[in-house]
């Protein structure tokens with residue numbers, strides 16, 4: 001739990017860099033056992049911090065709960081023991097389908113401790129989103145809350161691998177259906193000793209699902225060795241120190257919420273706060289003031305929403321505890337960097353990475369010159385470049401746009417896509433891992449983000465697959481054909497827009513539009529819900545009948561349509 005020297009420079013850190021720096025600090029030697037659950041709790045207690053606060057939770061209606069590192073150690077043991085009692089084995093997939101309640105964070109540790117694989121899923125997912133991910137992972141158990149149980153029940157009979165649905169709150173034993181079990185952390189006897197499963201570097205740990213342009217979402221498989229990257233990037237980029245109070249606003253349904261909302265901070269023995277309630281500038285500032293938050297990791301959409309709430313409101317709170325701010329998930333516009341420096345006295349520093357990379361790849365560090373609008377430079381030990389989109393050769397010319405690519409080999413890199421080795425192989429060209437994003441690199445090695453290289457929609461920092469939305473739309477009784485793209489949005493940068501043709505016998509109306517929107521919200525999630533539906537006589541297609549999303553996208557964004565020679569004519 002040693003923090004970074006205040007006087008470091010980027011060049012000093014990069015010179016002679018080796019991941020063994022983290023291995024040494026974590027007292028890990030290649031070939032040893034390594035278990036993230038143990039590192040995040042037991043080890044911190046062994047280092048003498050058992051009574052330090054690990055988690056300070058605040059939920060709806062102001063409910064508060066506090067857990068020390070010893071509490072989270074015991075909770076992990078208790079949950080792990082319970083799961084073992086059900087017959088959950090190492091390698092089994094256990095899904096977390098919960099709001100940001102303490103059980104979510106504590107079960108994460110328990111599942112890892114017994115060598116099972118955590119599959120976190122965003123609790124706002126609808127039954128269809130949930131189903132495809134549970135089916136793909138052949139998940140054996142889901143841990144959830146009463147409020148989300150109806151969604152699980154709806155799809156349960158189609159999931160032969162799903163043996164247990166574990167409910168952590170409020171359901172009466174008499175209301176349980178077959179395969180449903182209750183678990184209450186508060187009512188369970190704490191388990192002092194648990195045999196941690198002897199996981200090693202390559203043992204699977206976390207399975208996050210991410211959306212692509214085509215096909216169903218892909219399960220990104222991570223391993224316990226990812227800890228090495230997550231520990232060091234948390235320490236150097238988020239600059240967490242012993243006395244810090246850290247707040248990561250991301251939900252653990254997404255990778256930021258696990259890599260930097262659980263693993264990074266707890267492996268460093270840092271106190272973190274969690275706020276499980278919707279966004280409001282007032283509530284967020286109050287939370288920072290009340291908990292004396294020092295390090296804050298958030299996302300551009302949230303920052304833009306705070307900007308919109310204005311400067312005046314900031315003055316009604318004492319935010320002087322803030323020492324360091326960082327951002328991830330979408331382009332951080334230079335206005336947001338400059339604004340945050342003005343109102344908080346320090347800028348949000350941009351970081352770039354992905355579910356697949358598992359840890360921060362391109363970043364601004366404290367102490368490094370910030371160029372507002374740039375994502376910063378590669379983390380020491382990461383070899384990055386931009387590749388020519390045609391030849392895939394690295395571009396040496398400064399400022400020329402190319403595909404962001406990395407040389408594999410950092411500890412947190414995904415090991416494969418679950419049951420989909422072909423899609424995994426497709427991510428590599430000439431030994432480079434292709435991120436799917438475009439950028440240019442300037443003469444000082446700073447990366448400037450340009451955009452994604454595919455049709456995936458990044459709405460408020462969340463990736464939405466147009467394919468998934470199009471497929472779900474076709475299940476609506478009125479929809480004949482569908483095409484999905486994004487449209488610009490002031491806060492979320494882009495939102496989902498659906499273009500549809502209607503089946504004979506249906507007429508367009510505002511009610512139908514609303515019905516279609518709600519249909520997607522319930523089936524997929526509020527993020528995937530189209531914010532606009534345009535009814536069309538016919539969709540633009542190639543002569544071979546393929547829908548040309550690109551034409552619709554260009555229209556929405558006021559861009560050149562490009563080559564439409566293959567467009568079908570009347």
Ligand code: PRX
Nearest residue numbers: 328329330331332351352353354355449463
């Ligand atoms: O397109 C990039 C964008 O988010 C994608 C990764 O999304 P996901 O796997 O959900 O992980 C998000 C959190 C790690 C990237 O391919 N993205 C991420 N960070 C940035 C970004 N785009 C611009 N600037 C960033 N800093």
